[in-house]
Each structure stands twice: as structure tokens, then as C-alpha cells.
Amino acid sequence: IPLSRTIRCTCIETSTQSVNPRFLKKLEIIPASxxxxxxxxxxxxxxNREKRCLNPESKAIKNLLKAVRKERSKRS
Amino acid sequence: IPLSRTIRCTCIETSTQSVNPRFLKKLEIIPASxxxxxxxxxxxxxxNREKRCLNPESKAIKNLLKAVRKERSKRS
Structure with missing residues (x-):
């Protein structure tokens, strides 16, 4: 057991609101560490490159990941 | 129709090989644009912060996303 450990999470709170994939520039997934x-x-x-933290366990994320992955060359 | 358009993809080729979520620092998903x-x-x-481009349509990615999302405070 380490004596102390600095916790450095990027997100303070997360949103369960859905994100429209059309307005999304990038999605970053950082595993637990x-x-x-x-x-x-x-x-x-x-x-504005605004950043939003999303709840990994929300249904919205599941749908967003699905939507982004499926979106192929529609906008080419 | 624009006269010319510069295509700037980050990935030249993608791998369908699976990635072990334990060795993953970050996963970036960039929608089509x-x-x-x-x-x-x-x-x-x-x-080494080595970067690998993965095939969004591969089964490996689907499983990886699932694994990462489900991995909660196991390593805390």
C-alpha cells in the first residue's frame, strides 16, 4: 500500500446528457489507471472546442459510440 | 462542390488486431469530417505512448470499448 497517492482525474463531474455526434470533434476514452x-x-x-465529461455507464454514451462508429463516409 | 479539398486523415492504415485494455493509455475516436x-x-x-490506428468496424474495437467502459475502480 503506497503511503500517499495523488489522484488526478480530468473530470470533476460527468454529464449523462446525450451529445449530438454531428457536433462532436473528438471523443477521448481514458481507462482507469x-x-x-x-x-x-x-x-x-x-x-469552441468545448470539453464535456460524460458518464461511461450512461446509455447515452453507448449510443454515441455506436453512432460514431457507424458513421462512415456520409460527410465525404 | 468545392474545387479542391485537402484530405487530412491521421491514419494511413488501420489494424484489426486487438489491443489489450490494460496496456491502453487513451483511446481517441474522431468522427468523419x-x-x-x-x-x-x-x-x-x-x-512509449505508441499510437495505433484501429479499424472502427472491427469486432476487436467493439469489445475494447465494452471492456474499457466496464472497467471501473478495479485498479484503484
């Missing part, structure tokens, strides 16, 4: 004990999902929006 | 007509999934590995 020694620096942060929970999975973090950070959505960067196109507008 | 005007600069790149396809979805890109970039895995950054813990070791």
Missing part, C-alpha cells in the same frame, strides 16, 4: 481510478470519457465539441 | 471522410480510432499505448 493509478492516477485516476475511474474510466473517463471526454467529448470535445466542434464549437 | 470535412478533413477526413472516415471515422478514425487511435489507441495510445502506455509503453
Amino acid at each position: 493509478q492516477s485516476c481510478p475511474r474510466v473517463e470519457i471526454i467529448a470535445t465539441m466542434k464549437k | 470535412q478533413s477526413c471522410p472516415r471515422v478514425e480510432i487511435i489507441a495510445t499505448m502506455k509503453k
Whole structure:
């Protein structure tokens, strides 16, 4: 057991609100690690590159991941 | 129709090989856009921060996303 450990999570709170995949610039998924004990999902929006932390266990994330993966060359 | 358009995808080729979620530092999902007509999934590995492009349509990605999302405070 280490004497002390600095917890450095990126997200303070998460949103369970859904994100429109069309306005999404990037989605980052950071697995749990020694620096942060929970999975973090950070959505960067196109507008202002605003970042939003999403709840990994929400239904909205599941649907978003599905939508993004399926979106192929529609906008080419 | 624009006269010309510069395609700037991050990935040149993708791997369908599976990635062990334990060695994964970060997973980035970039939706299709005007600069790149396809979805890109970039895995950054813990070791050397090596980056790997993954095929969004592969079964391996589906399982990886599931594994990462489900991995909660196991390593805390």
C-alpha cells in the first residue's frame, strides 16, 4: 500500500446528457489507471472546442459510440 | 462542390488486431469530417505512448470499448 497517492482525474463531474455526434470533434476514452481510478470519457465539441465529461455507464454514451462508429463516409 | 479539398486523415492504415485494455493509455475516436471522410480510432499505448490506428468496424474495437467502459475502480 503506497503511503500517499495523488489522484488526478480530468473530470470533476460527468454529464449523462446525450451529445449530438454531428457536433462532436473528438471523443477521448481514458481507462482507469493509478492516477485516476475511474474510466473517463471526454467529448470535445466542434464549437469552441468545448470539453464535456460524460458518464461511461450512461446509455447515452453507448449510443454515441455506436453512432460514431457507424458513421462512415456520409460527410465525404 | 468545392474545387479542391485537402484530405487530412491521421491514419494511413488501420489494424484489426486487438489491443489489450490494460496496456491502453487513451483511446481517441474522431468522427468523419470535412478533413477526413472516415471515422478514425487511435489507441495510445502506455509503453512509449505508441499510437495505433484501429479499424472502427472491427469486432476487436467493439469489445475494447465494452471492456474499457466496464472497467471501473478495479485498479484503484
